[in-house]
Amino acid sequence: MELSYVTAGESHGPGLTVVVSGVPAGLELDRETIRRDLARRQAGYGRSPRQKLEQDDAEVTAGVRHGRTLGSPIAMFIQNRDHRNWTHPMSAWPVTEAELDEYGWRGKPVSLPRPGHADLAGVLKYGHEDVRNVLERASARETAARVAAGAVAKAIIGAIGIEVRSHVLQVGSVRATAPAWLQVEDFDRAERSEVRCLDPGAERAMIEEIEAAKRERDTLGGVTETRAFNVPPGLGSHVSAGQRLDG
Amino acid sequence: MELSYVTAGESHGPGLTVVVSGVPAGLELDRETIRRDLARRQAGYGRSPRQKLEQDDAEVTAGVRHGRTLGSPIAMFIQNRDHRNWTHPMSAWPVTEAELDEYGWRGKPVSLPRPGHADLAGVLKYGHEDVRNVLERASARETAARVAAGAVAKAIIGAIGIEVRSHVLQVGSVRATAPAWLQVEDFDRAERSEVRCLDPGAERAMIEEIEAAKRERDTLGGVTETRAFNVPPGLGSHVSAGQRLDG
Amino acid sequence: MELSYVTAGESHGPGLTVVVSGVPAGLELDRETIRRDLARRQAGYGRSPRQKLEQDDAEVTAGVRHGRTLGSPIAMFIQNRDHRNWTHPMSAWPVTEAELDEYGWRGKPVSLPRPGHADLAGVLKYGHEDVRNVLERASARETAARVAAGAVAKAIIGAIGIEVRSHVLQVGSVRATAPAWLQVEDFDRAERSEVRCLDPGAERAMIEEIEAAKRERDTLGGVTETRAFNVPPGLGSHVSAGQRLDG
Amino acid sequence: MELSYVTAGESHGPGLTVVVSGVPAGLELDRETIRRDLARRQAGYGRSPRQKLEQDDAEVTAGVRHGRTLGSPIAMFIQNRDHRNWTHPMSAWPVTEAELDEYGWRGKPVSLPRPGHADLAGVLKYGHEDVRNVLERASARETAARVAAGAVAKAIIGAIGIEVRSHVLQVGSVRATAPAWLQVEDFDRAERSEVRCLDPGAERAMIEEIEAAKRERDTLGGVTETRAFNVPPGLGSHVSAGQRLDG
Numbered sequence: 001m002e003l004s005y006v007t008a009g010e011s012h013g014p015g016l017t018v019v020v021s022g023v024p025a026g027l028e029l030d031r032e033t034i035r036r037d038l039a040r041r042q043a044g045y046g047r048s049p050r051q052k053l054e055q056d057d058a059e060v061t062a063g064v065r066h067g068r069t070l071g072s073p074i075a076m077f078i079q080n081r082d083h084r085n086w087t088h089p090m091s092a093w094p095v096t097e098a099e100l101d102e103y104g105w106r107g108k109p110v111s112l113p114r115p116g117h118a119d120l121a122g123v124l125k126y127g128h129e130d131v132r133n134v135l136e137r138a139s140a141r142e143t144a145a146r147v148a149a150g151a152v153a154k155a156i157i158g159a160i161g162i163e164v165r166s167h168v169l170q171v172g173s174v175r176a177t178a179p180a181w182l183q184v185e186d187f188d189r190a191e192r193s194e195v196r197c198l199d200p201g202a203e204r205a206m207i208e209e210i211e212a213a214k215r216e217r218d219t220l221g222g223v224t225e226t227r228a229f230n231v232p233p234g235l236g237s238h239v240s241a242g243q244r245l246d247g
Numbered sequence: 248m249e250l251s252y253v254t255a256g257e258s259h260g261p262g263l264t265v266v267v268s269g270v271p272a273g274l275e276l277d278r279e280t281i282r283r284d285l286a287r288r289q290a291g292y293g294r295s296p297r298q299k300l301e302q303d304d305a306e307v308t309a310g311v312r313h314g315r316t317l318g319s320p321i322a323m324f325i326q327n328r329d330h331r332n333w334t335h336p337m338s339a340w341p342v343t344e345a346e347l348d349e350y351g352w353r354g355k356p357v358s359l360p361r362p363g364h365a366d367l368a369g370v371l372k373y374g375h376e377d378v379r380n381v382l383e384r385a386s387a388r389e390t391a392a393r394v395a396a397g398a399v400a401k402a403i404i405g406a407i408g409i410e411v412r413s414h415v416l417q418v419g420s421v422r423a424t425a426p427a428w429l430q431v432e433d434f435d436r437a438e439r440s441e442v443r444c445l446d447p448g449a450e451r452a453m454i455e456e457i458e459a460a461k462r463e464r465d466t467l468g469g470v471t472e473t474r475a476f477n478v479p480p481g482l483g484s485h486v487s488a489g490q491r492l493d494g
Numbered sequence: 495m496e497l498s499y500v501t502a503g504e505s506h507g508p509g510l511t512v513v514v515s516g517v518p519a520g521l522e523l524d525r526e527t528i529r530r531d532l533a534r535r536q537a538g539y540g541r542s543p544r545q546k547l548e549q550d551d552a553e554v555t556a557g558v559r560h561g562r563t564l565g566s567p568i569a570m571f572i573q574n575r576d577h578r579n580w581t582h583p584m585s586a587w588p589v590t591e592a593e594l595d596e597y598g599w600r601g602k603p604v605s606l607p608r609p610g611h612a613d614l615a616g617v618l619k620y621g622h623e624d625v626r627n628v629l630e631r632a633s634a635r636e637t638a639a640r641v642a643a644g645a646v647a648k649a650i651i652g653a654i655g656i657e658v659r660s661h662v663l664q665v666g667s668v669r670a671t672a673p674a675w676l677q678v679e680d681f682d683r684a685e686r687s688e689v690r691c692l693d694p695g696a697e698r699a700m701i702e703e704i705e706a707a708k709r710e711r712d713t714l715g716g717v718t719e720t721r722a723f724n725v726p727p728g729l730g731s732h733v734s735a736g737q738r739l740d741g
Numbered sequence: 742m743e744l745s746y747v748t749a750g751e752s753h754g755p756g757l758t759v760v761v762s763g764v765p766a767g768l769e770l771d772r773e774t775i776r777r778d779l780a781r782r783q784a785g786y787g788r789s790p791r792q793k794l795e796q797d798d799a800e801v802t803a804g805v806r807h808g809r810t811l812g813s814p815i816a817m818f819i820q821n822r823d824h825r826n827w828t829h830p831m832s833a834w835p836v837t838e839a840e841l842d843e844y845g846w847r848g849k850p851v852s853l854p855r856p857g858h859a860d861l862a863g864v865l866k867y868g869h870e871d872v873r874n875v876l877e878r879a880s881a882r883e884t885a886a887r888v889a890a891g892a893v894a895k896a897i898i899g900a901i902g903i904e905v906r907s908h909v910l911q912v913g914s915v916r917a918t919a920p921a922w923l924q925v926e927d928f929d930r931a932e933r934s935e936v937r938c939l940d941p942g943a944e945r946a947m948i949e950e951i952e953a954a955k956r957e958r959d960t961l962g963g964v965t966e967t968r969a970f971n972v973p974p975g976l977g978s979h980v981s982a983g984q985r986l987d988g
Contacts, residue, residue, distance in 0.1 A: 002496055007320065008320035013308060015309075019254075019255045019264060025373035026373070026374055061339075062261075065257070065338070066342060070257070071369075071373040071380075071733055073254065073734065077324070092278075093314055094314040118978075121975050121977075122318075127272060127273055134979060136317070233865045234866030237863075238862075238879035248743070248984060318978075318980055368732075372727065384732055384733055483615075485611075485612035485813075486631055487500070488640060502802070502814035503802065504813065508802040511760060519874075554834075556755075559831060560834070564874050565867040569758035587801075587807070622812075630813075
């Protein structure tokens, strides 16, 4: 069975669900590693306060027993701690106008699509009147579920010694200098850097550019580099375009 | 996007998760209908006491807001109420021998595969030493998650007027007589029958045969018939074998 | 990569194409075996003369070299020998009215959907005016492509010793008697029987019932039984409904 | 049904097969457009002589009738004109040593994996002794089948007015200057440029750099830009990562 995953969950709903299928049985999973990956996603210079607040934890509700996978689908649930402030506005079942009114702006429909997001396309495509019905899913929050799935995937490839590391190469106009022959341990600096940058000079310039953008109420793009170490030949395949590692 | 679903969850784990993807936005879902379908699964003559105990409810944690689908994946969680008696034996994370000992037989590995189940094939295929690692998933309990997914699917086809009904045609050697031109309302009797049979005479004989089998510690096979009413032409397709309605 | 196949091809078009993906590399394939399976599909009492005419052969155009699979997708093309009588009526590209006229009834649109086929549903669903646009695909001819795919699949399981045999248990009202403990060699009789039946008495009665139905311009249903020998435990899986052997 | 395609075919085998499934019925396809896209793939400065030789044409063998799609899978076959020089070395079925000897080097196994290709990984993964068993599929030739599939895809989006254009932004170290507000007609220059570049100055420099690399028996990377015009909102979806347009 091929490895696959599916995520569900709205940003202010009860939580995010991810089901990972096709994981081999007997694989060791570690709770702390999943938690650390989720925490790493929440770190980052200039993040919105909410991402700090959450302190995500993935409750494993299926597919793992006593720290080892069973071969059955793995389900994880990441609670949205902020949901308590959205119980009625994000209720799965009908609520009254009065119940919504108690929540102030949280109980009101959103009519303004955010620029640079899927909001406008989403309301047009799905025929929603409340932009919230799109923005709740077109949200960075969903990536927490993917990080949890990724932690399982990393455990699979980790079992054959593969290690994956990443760092930030560019933020806005600032490009970092990185040695061509990076070793696994060189990436430790990224873990300690607020902007996950290996180059201390670039790091300072990146932070300055982020601060300047924030003052302008703007955001910045960037470039990251991800490297996998100890990859054996034969991952992926040449036989079809969709199976190539870069496919 | 095609309609699809995935289920996860062990029989005595925290609960069952199902994610249904590809459901159109704006579809009305009704909590009571889902609950009724789950209850119907639990009914049935001669069921194990546990299935009576559970009184399943599907908590919708994603994809539905104020009774309408959002277009995003729908996640449902069906708690295993019995999990409180299995917290450590079915823990996702490592536990101590002492913690397991408190649970008596529940804390002990299972070494006897059940006949007629996937237990033996499962331990051989996945290399498990504890048969519980298979039987927890190779369990009728998993069908609760599929019933919840089915309730969503019935809401989709219900929106265009399709109604699905079923009844039991045969249990063991007893075959019911059913009129060829069954109407939707004829199936109301199945809802009231302990063995979901439309034929009162066959119903009595079925119950007797079930009782006899129970005394022999045996089980019985059967035949059910499912009919869909008001189906418009054009569901499924002739273009590929896998898309045919019977494919 | 999971084993999968896709077929294409209209009944009177140039031919049928099948692509089988996910076949392991290094598997021995035998041209004669594929041909024999295609011939077996064409045999059968009371078949239309056309099925006799064709003497199908699958040209392997990809994925096999010197009798061994390469690991890449396997493509096969089964020519429709009758296509020469349908060149213009079934041309992929536009033709003139005059060109169609040369083909008599073959050049005319079909307006009568066949009962018991997908014709009516197909024209409604796809908005065709010519029923031929459906019946060319909703045709027993397509099964030739599936038989070729099946021959590859049988080579895969044959490599671990699995053998698949089948026979006809029932035609119309005639039910054959078959021993419960059938061995592989017991099925040799099915290969020699015009109706693939193991029971000589039932065979005669089946042929009579087929002849009677033909006189009434009717067709008959039936029941076949397929058995797989030497199946090792662990094919399929209990972890998801769709992966069960009977799923 | 979702739009999908599968390709098959080795570089010097009989030809390439592509099956495109899920194309709506009634869509107009044009033979010339497919041919033009295939020709465009073969053009390009510094291409190997073989790619000039082939003059590809896709024979549509399924799913299209009189210039309109039927709703059934579309099969296309692109003959490898060079196959006549490889009949025995690339035969699907066993051949004798003597038959192979007639083909000189073409009949000999390849033992040297090409750098920068999947050759080494392929022989290790699939256990091949002849590198040809990999390189025949790990070949730019396969992209011809994808171009044919892409021509069908462009016909689908073309039916709602979407037009897709591309140009080469960079070859080796030479970067072209392109106006930010490109219109559809600006891309006509790319069709006439040997290196598909919109910037005449960069075009000359690119050709010089390609010539220099050829003299060194080296190759160059590059950057292309593709733009889609008249795209309506609502293609793709925010609901799952895999459904995003950039997913």
